[in-house]
Every structure is written in structure tokens, then in C-alpha cells.
Amino acid sequence: MQSYVQIENAGMVFNTKKGKFTALTGVNLAIEQGEFIALIGHSGCGKSTLLNLVAGLLDATDGVLLLANKEIKGPGPERAVVFQNHSLLPWLTAFDNVHLAVEKVFGGSESKAQLKARTATALEMVGLTHAANKLPGEISGGMKQRVGIARALAMEPKVLLMDEPFGALDALTRAHLQDELMKIVAATQSTVVMVTHDVDEAVLLADRIVMMTNGPAATIGEVLPVDLPRPRDRLALAHDPHYHDLRSRVLEFLYSRQMRPKEAA
């Protein structure tokens, strides 16, 4: 039995003006259905590149990526992406932004009323029913990010890919959205790959934390299973010695073994 997402010996070489730049090399990872994977590493370690490979926004120059035993070729709605900066279309309302995705995925098989209902449900899931008719410019950063999540979830993707989705938010909003995301993922049983640079976020949300070595030619350094029981509660975890143990192991990887060369010097 193959895993749901299979990354085999994937590598990525960019052609830049200064010559070839090897971003990723020899990445091997198997993700099971319903699993929540956090990719963590120092900036420039290629974690976003790896996510873009799974999304199909980039084509791997080496190796193979499979989703449900099919090779990933180009982007597609079955691998929805929540972008770092929400990437909502500013001339469409929150509702229309989500509806655009819903229409594309389900437009062939469902009636207009069903499509609207799906859109409304997705917005309700992120608690934004009241802001459905607002333009992105009229709502806060956290709300925009929630619309982005609603758009991705509404597509009912096989894999939900999130590229530092909460990176640009303040700490309180981030905590709130993390809690919401945990609930939604528990309810939808989604398979999630999330890029993050936040150790607490990774330990709180993930089933496994994939730690990347430093670039260039980055690869997976270590995979840490997070065996904390769900549902997880951030307050309870704050006093949980096992949580702190896991957290320290990620920190130790990032700051002693993969200390950035510049900072180490």
C-alpha cells in the first residue's frame, strides 16, 4: 500500500543569472491520508519550494512526486493552496472570491443554488458569514487569511497546502486562527502540509514535523512525530512536559545542529 502523497528523491535546481542554484536535493517523504505535516526550517531552506513542488506551481527537476499514485504535473484544484499573503482578488467580495473556486471545482456537476450554498458554508466555517459581501480591502488581515482558508477548503481538496498562512498576523489573531484550523481539520479529516517558521505552531498543529536542513541543496534533516493526543489545547499544553520536550527537540535541531552558518561564525 502506497502512501497518499509520495515524494521520492525530489530535487529542485533553479537557473539563475549567477548560474545554477540547487534549492532542494534528495527529498523523500511519504504522507498518509488525513495527516497534518508541518515543514519547518530556517528561511531560505527551501520549505516553500517543497510546498510549491507538491502544489505543482514548480516542476521538480529531479525525482517524482505522486498524489494517490498519480504523478503531480502542474497545479490543480485538488491541491488547494493557502498563500502566505492571502492572495484574494481585491475586486471580488469575500463571497465571490470563494465562489470563483467553488464554481471551478463543482460548476460542472452542481446547480447554481448548490454552488452558492457551498460558498456560504465555507465562509460560515471560518466565521465570516457577516463579511461575505465585503471586499478584501474592507476587512482585516486575519479575516482575509480566513477567506483564503475558506476558499481552499471549499474546493474540498485532497491535500490542503498552506504556505506560512499565519506568518503575517499578530500573535493573538494567529492563536485564534490556529485553534479554528485545528477544529476545521478535525471535522474535515483533511490532509494538510503547512510551511511554518514557528516552532510552537508546528508542535501544536502537526502530526509530524519535517525539519529541513539549511540551503543551498537543502533536504529533510529529521522527522519528528508529535504524539500529543487530540484535541489539543494550548493552555493545557503549556504545562505538559512532553510538549516542552518535543518543542525542545525542534529548537535543538534548528538552533544547534542547523544553526545558520553566518550566525554560527
Place this chain on the structure above:
Amino acid sequence: MSAANPTHEDLDDILSGPDIVKVPAAAPRRRTPYFETESGRRLAEGTVTLFRNAIPPVLGIAMFVALWALVAASGKSIPGPAETWAAAVELFSDPFYDNGPNDQGIGWNILHSLYRVGLGFGAAAAVGIPLGFMIGRFDFLSRMLSPIISILRPVSPLAWLPIGLLVLQKAEPASIWVIFISSIWPMVLNTAAGVQRIPQDYMNVARVLNLSELKVFTRILFPAVLPYVLTGVRLSIGVAWLVIVAAEMLTGGVGIGFWVWDEWNNLNVAHIIIAIFIVGIVGLLLEQGLMLLAKRFSYE
């Protein structure tokens, strides 16, 4: 019916009696001064803002008119504001008379000029905006056309007139040609810049959603580029209106530019000054109209 316990009907009877003066239930002892009430305060604030906004421009115009009067008074050749105003009142009292091709009302002259600008500018938009989209979308095309555009863009509009006369043989299409060629560049360049500056994020959304080319155009390309297009249109219409006066001076016919030249030959300086104001005001209106349009379509 007892006086101690009046019913509602009784009260209504009493209150509707002729000798009852109705007093509002919670009438304040002291009558609130008007400027402390909600509407009064708003009126006061509105008046203050109105004056704050109106004083600088009014002052500016007053100074301009005073300066003009001074210059007019010191020399003999330039008519002063009062004289010009009188001439304008006379001119605009009958704007649409028609005494043959060389003597028509000021209204006809303005409309003829606007018509030429409309044709030349319309053709420029029809060619320039799609061309801008293509230049923005295809790098090859951009690099192919950019040297030509760079050379042709700074050419003075009137330098195109002889070519127009030569090819088109007639004055009327030649002046439209001049409008076309001089007002096309801002639209081409702004549209192209708009297309090139579409954030990669939007295109990534389109790719993840696998949107069709049509959807990409209607939902992403077009709305993203529209503000740039409108900026180009606004600049272009300014150029077109700028050029029409000069072009008509050379080609003749009915139009505000030729009218200026005609009045110069008649030595009617007051009319020339009026024409300058007309050109300025019409240009301002064209630009403001497009600004409103642009605001309507801006999403930020």
C-alpha cells in the same frame, strides 16, 4: 365618565379641543440654541469646511483676474476681464448659429473639435489598449516594439501632420490622424505596464484553480489592469485635446483651433482669450469625467 379617571377617548377629546395648545412632552426649559442642535452643528461644521475648501481656490482665481486686469490696464493690446466677460456673454448668447462654413457659433466649433478628438482618440484606444495587453503579455513583442515606441513617442504631434496630409489627401482625416498617433502612446505604455505588474500571486491563484483563459482574462487580467488602462486613457485624452487646437490651426475647418486662428486674423483678442478659457475648461471636464470613471473602477 368621571373627571378623576379619564379614559383615552376623553383625553383625546380634551386634547383636540380648540383651546388646548399642544406642548411637546419633554420640552426642555431652555430652548436649545440652533447651533447646539445636531443639524445646527452639522450646518456650522459644513460651513466651516466649505469656507476652508473654497477660500484657497477663490483667492487664487481672484489673484489671477487681478493680475490679468493689471496687465491689460498697463498695455493697450490685451482686453481686461470685464471687456472679455462682456464679449463672452455676447458670444454665448447664440452659440449655435450657422452662417456657412467660415462663420459658425462657438458651440458648433467646440462640438466639431470634440468630434475629431473623439474619433482620433477612440481609434487610438481601440488600437492602443489591445496592443498594450499584448506587449505586456508577451515579452518577445515587448522587446520587439520597444525601440520603435521609444523613437516615435517623443515626436511632436504636428510633425505627423504632413504625413497625414500626404497619405490621406484631406485635412479632416489628417487632423484625426494626428490625434490618433499622438494620443496612442500613453494607453499602450500604461496598459503594458499594468499587465506586466500583475502580482504573481494572482496568477498563482489562477493556476491553482486551473481557470480557463477566458476566466483568467475576465476575473484577473482585466480587473487588475483596468486602473492602469484608465490612467492611460486619462493621459491620452489630455494629449488629444492639447493637440487638436494646434492641428486645427493648420488644417482649418470648423473647430475651436481654427476659430482661434480666425479671430487672430480678425484681431479679436477678447475672443482668443475666451477660446483659451474654453479649451482649458473643456480639457478639465474631460479629465475630471475620466477621473470619476477611474474612481468607480478602482478597488483599493
